[in-house]
Amino acid sequence: MTDHIKVNDWVDALEGIAQVIEIKKIYKEEYPLSSLPPRECEVGELLNTIIIHKILCNFEGKIRKRNHVLHCSTEVCTPLCNESKGVLNELKRTKRQELEKFKIISQTKDFSNYVNTWIRVKGDDVQQVIDFINRDFEASIFKFSDVIDALKSEFNYEESWHFFANEAENTKQIVLKLNNTNYRFEGKKAVFTSVQALVL
Incomplete structure (x- = not known):
C-alpha cells in the first residue's frame, strides 16, 4: 500500500x-x-x-x-x-x-500511541498482578513479551498458560493501557514506555 x-x-x-x-x-x-x-x-x-x-x-x-x-x-x-x-x-x-x-519543519514533539489490550489471570492473583505491573513497568522501556515473561516468573504461571483466553474458569480480565511513543518498533515488536493495569 x-x-x-x-x-x-x-x-x-x-x-x-x-x-x-x-x-x-x-x-x-x-x-x-x-x-x-x-x-x-x-x-x-x-x-x-x-x-x-x-x-x-x-x-x-x-x-x-x-x-x-x-x-x-x-x-x-x-x-x-x-x-x-x-x-x-x-x-x-x-x-x-x-x-x-x-x-525546515520537522517533528519536534513526541506523541503517544496508546495500545489498549487485555490479559486473563487467576482470580486470586488479580490485585497482585495489577500492583506488580504498575510498579515494575511504570517507568521503563519494554516489549509486551517482557510483561508476559515477568508474570510467568513472578506468579509461577506455566509456559502453556493462556493469557488471552476469552473464557477461562476462575480467571479475571485485566485491561492494559500501554504507551508506545512515536510508533517505535524493534524488529516487529512495539516498544513501550509505560503501562497502566486495571480492572473495569
Missing part, C-alpha cells in the same frame, strides 16, 4: 497538501487489540502503515500559518492528485519564501 509513497513525497492528506516526514509500520503481535477491527492474520504480519506528515496548505492553496505535523493511516493519505499537483506547482512559483520556511 505504501510502495508508491516515500519519505519527502508530497501527498493528499485529510487536512490538505502535505509532505511525508516518516513512514511507520505496525505489525500484529500476540495480544488482542481493541483499537483495530479484528481480522485474521498471523503474528508478525503487517497490520497498518502510518504516514507522519507536515501540512503545507489546504486544497485551495492557502498556506498554514502554524506548523502542523500529523499522522494518519495510508487509507486516508494518498499520492497527489492532478488538481493538488497544480496547486503545489503554483505555490512553488509564487510562494518560494514560504516554501523555504516549510522545508
Whole structure:
C-alpha cells in the first residue's frame, strides 16, 4: 500500500497538501487489540502503515500559518492528485519564501500511541498482578513479551498458560493501557514506555 509513497513525497492528506516526514509500520503481535477491527492474520504480519506528515496548505492553496505535523493511516493519505499537483506547482512559483520556511519543519514533539489490550489471570492473583505491573513497568522501556515473561516468573504461571483466553474458569480480565511513543518498533515488536493495569 505504501510502495508508491516515500519519505519527502508530497501527498493528499485529510487536512490538505502535505509532505511525508516518516513512514511507520505496525505489525500484529500476540495480544488482542481493541483499537483495530479484528481480522485474521498471523503474528508478525503487517497490520497498518502510518504516514507522519507536515501540512503545507489546504486544497485551495492557502498556506498554514502554524506548523502542523500529523499522522494518519495510508487509507486516508494518498499520492497527489492532478488538481493538488497544480496547486503545489503554483505555490512553488509564487510562494518560494514560504516554501523555504516549510522545508525546515520537522517533528519536534513526541506523541503517544496508546495500545489498549487485555490479559486473563487467576482470580486470586488479580490485585497482585495489577500492583506488580504498575510498579515494575511504570517507568521503563519494554516489549509486551517482557510483561508476559515477568508474570510467568513472578506468579509461577506455566509456559502453556493462556493469557488471552476469552473464557477461562476462575480467571479475571485485566485491561492494559500501554504507551508506545512515536510508533517505535524493534524488529516487529512495539516498544513501550509505560503501562497502566486495571480492572473495569
